[in-house]
Amino acid sequence: xxxxxxxxxxxxxxxxxxxxxxxxxxxxxxxxxxxxxxxxxxxxxxxxxxxxxxxxxxxxxxxxxxxxxxxxxxxxxxxxxxxxxxxxxxxxxxxxxxxxxxxxxxxxxxxxxxxxxxxxxxxxxxxxxxxxxxxxxxxxxxxxxxxxxxxxxxxxxxxxxxxxxxxxxxxxxxxxxxxxxxxxxxxxxxxxxxxxxxxxxxxxxxxxxxxxxxxxxxxxxxxxxxxxxxxxxxxxxxxxxxxxxxxxxxxxxxxxxxxxxxxxxxxxxxxxxxxxxxxxxxxxxxxxxxxxxxxxxxxxx
Amino acid sequence: xxxxxxxxxxxxxxxxxxxxxxxxxxxxxxxxxxxxxxxxxxxxxxxxxxxxxxxxxxxxxxxxxxxxxxxxxxxxxxxxxxxxxxxxxxxxxxxxxxxxxxxxxxxxxxxxxxxxxxxxxxxxxxxxxxxxxxxxxxxxxxxxxxxxxxxxxxxxxxxxxxxxxxxxxxxxxxxxxxxxxxxxxxxxxxxxxxxxxxxxxxxxxxxxxxxxxxxxxxxxxxxxxxxxxxxxxxxxxxxxxxxxxx
Numbered sequence: 427x428x429x430x431x432x433x434x435x436x437x438x439x440x441x442x443x444x445x446x447x448x449x450x451x452x453x454x455x456x457x458x459x460x461x462x463x464x465x466x467x468x469x470x471x472x473x474x475x476x477x478x479x480x481x482x483x484x485x486x487x488x489x490x491x492x493x494x495x496x497x498x499x500x501x502x503x504x505x506x507x508x509x510x511x512x513x514x515x516x517x518x519x520x521x522x523x524x525x526x527x528x529x530x531x532x533x534x535x536x537x538x539x540x541x542x543x544x545x546x547x548x549x550x551x552x553x554x555x556x557x558x559x560x561x562x563x564x565x566x567x568x569x570x571x572x573x574x575x576x577x578x579x580x581x582x583x584x585x586x587x588x589x590x591x592x593x594x595x596x597x598x599x600x601x602x603x604x605x606x607x608x609x610x611x612x613x614x615x616x617x618x619x620x621x622x623x624x625x626x627x628x629x630x631x632x633x634x635x636x637x638x639x640x641x642x643x644x645x646x647x648x649x650x651x652x653x654x655x656x657x658x659x660x661x662x663x664x665x666x667x668x669x670x671x672x673x674x675x676x677x678x679x680x681x682x683x684x685x686x687x688x689x690x691x692x693x694x695x696x697x698x699x700x701x702x703x704x705x706x707x708x709x710x711x712x713x714x715x716x717x718x719x720x721x722x723x724x725x726x727x
Numbered sequence: 728x729x730x731x732x733x734x735x736x737x738x739x740x741x742x743x744x745x746x747x748x749x750x751x752x753x754x755x756x757x758x759x760x761x762x763x764x765x766x767x768x769x770x771x772x773x774x775x776x777x778x779x780x781x782x783x784x785x786x787x788x789x790x791x792x793x794x795x796x797x798x799x800x801x802x803x804x805x806x807x808x809x810x811x812x813x814x815x816x817x818x819x820x821x822x823x824x825x826x827x828x829x830x831x832x833x834x835x836x837x838x839x840x841x842x843x844x845x846x847x848x849x850x851x852x853x854x855x856x857x858x859x860x861x862x863x864x865x866x867x868x869x870x871x872x873x874x875x876x877x878x879x880x881x882x883x884x885x886x887x888x889x890x891x892x893x894x895x896x897x898x899x900x901x902x903x904x905x906x907x908x909x910x911x912x913x914x915x916x917x918x919x920x921x922x923x924x925x926x927x928x929x930x931x932x933x934x935x936x937x938x939x940x941x942x943x944x945x946x947x948x949x950x951x952x953x954x955x956x957x958x959x960x961x962x963x964x965x966x967x968x969x970x971x972x973x
Contacts, residue, residue: 463895464867464895464897464898465865465866465867465894465895465898466865466866510893563768563769563770564769564770565768565769566769587893590892590893591769591814591889591892591893591921592769592921593767593768593769593921593962593966594921594923594959594962594963594966595768595962595963595966595967596768596769597921598963619893619894619895619896620922621896622924622959664903664904664907664908679896679900680900680903680904680928681924681927682924682927682928682946683927683946714896714924717895717896717897718896718897718900721895721896721897722897
């Protein structure tokens, strides 16, 4: 498999804050690679360097064999970057927005007609092509944003938290669209604060305080929780979760009315700490559990 | 039961924009101290409903009672005992943490302003960061500050419109812990979200589609009734039946 992205020792500071501290990773063609981590971990800074918008202080990022600092424009011709605030023109129609981006990227007029038709069809926006972007629902706006980003048929797509504020049905559609593109050979790097989405990536890098502290497939990331996850139901989940973590030193989190406990702890420890007879089950856990575990153990010990 | 046993009651509440019916004959009640989750696809009518309940938008027909007050008759009264926080965090980026809280305390006419601001800083976990510029805070802290601003006047009912968009899981959990504590103290919480892991924290949920409420119950009830293991599956199966084409 060919390497599309090669990042080596990437470092970037803003005044006294070191946002990205010497991270390295490779992404292969056709991969969906997720950068996850707490707010302020440095994900967006890393993405902006990959998009050749921001220059690193040290280290390098190579996109399709080109360096992001010395070949900015060539890179921009071959990648797409969609951030949380993708610029759609609210008073232009769906079709006009796509056409605008096609012109901006210098897509030849001859190719525009068939390209736009294909994108409208692919995003199921054909019947809404005369509607102003400002009158679309959130899910449709997001699909339009993606269609605009893809108008110059990029080889790499960078998505920075693309699904914030989008409902589950639209999110599912969005992912189906992404997978179709990946089948055609597109490579995707994305950041997300939602771990059910991270489960859909082929590989993940977990960032915390500017560094990559864990990496692997979603399954491998989950297996970083030593000994799995204990779960029990509670009427006061937050109270009992805090009790367990403060008394046993384990990491504990809450999922609805369920308390999840991870780390160096036994079922008996949990029983004793909550002081009532609880039915405890044990599972492997999810990427969200792993996220909480990694966020709270690696640095906050 | 009288209206006063409920924090919020909707009776055939309807709102039209021209020939488009955004909220279509919706009726339900929210108990005092309950965390009520208000779900639906983008464009289903959630925000329009919340704006009516907050006394910002007048219903076309039907009735809405919030804290015993009729939202059509005296919408201005509603604002004194509700708090409202949206995903846009209505904070001033170029004011410090303390200045933002002071500003909201002023708007709400909070007495003993200094004490109230100090208490808010404490409860939001922002002690030591009072002088920080709001714009420079990470999203998770902005969210805590935004919540602290919305509850400066100790509202009985709290409306949260997608309060956690883009916030990481650890910060989100802390946020929900704060919300649960508020509800335990008797505050009613009316919240919209697109994230089903969060919907799990609610006592009861309603799901809206095309202006109508199509499901109502506790997370467990909804899963059982629809014979699905997760709320995500419940949501997708109910909402996808017609799709989001409005």
